[in-house]
Amino acid sequence: MKAVVWAFGLAIAAMSVPVTSAVAAEAKQNFVLVNKTGYEINAVFVSPAKSNDWEEDVLGQDTLSDGESLKIRFQRSAKTCKWDLKVVYAVDDSNAVWSGIDLCTVAKVTIRYNKKTDTTTASFD
Template identity: 55%
Template sequence: MLRKIAVLASMGMVVAGTAWAQAKQDFDLVNKTGYTIDQVFVSPSDGDDWEEDVLGQDALGNGQKIHIRFHRAAKTCKWDIKVVYSDGEDAEWEDFNLCETSKIIIKYDRKTEETSAEYE
């Protein structure tokens, strides 16, 4: 089973539709966990609740990536990310500086049962 782990990092983001011009917070999210991700939430770090699921009706299979776009007027750089797997388990990361990040790779280590995120 996946275990929730909070990883502090410097990243940030705002979600918006594909019609918007590229914002500095836009990034690719890559699933290398070995599991299907059913939901992805991105919310400002200073917020109190999660924004909408950016996947909508879709799922993010193992080895797949999604480009997450932000509204170009978004000013915040610090964002929290939450993923929910097809088995209902979740993982969260806080304080990603998306103004300095173009890719987040989510991984799961079956030996340690830890979920981690690497970023570029």
């Protein structure tokens, strides 16, 4: 019986190696952006907090509809943890900006728009 349990343990360990390797290959700044604003987003920019310029639009020609999410991936060589995020709405080109997000500890950013206060907020998980 011990041999069966030991063999089963080895099989489980062997199956977890590729998963561990795949996770290790991803940058720790990767996160999921969730759009719960009620509006379509036309552009998403993510730039290092110390940068004076926005990087390229990560959506490219695409848009992010309400209720959709987007996995934003970084190159493994990215070293900084603090990033700024900017979203631009498709309806009127207005935007919302968040500064100094610690993407080394955040895996999901959910944005919401409140019509009564005319504000876009974000929660960081």
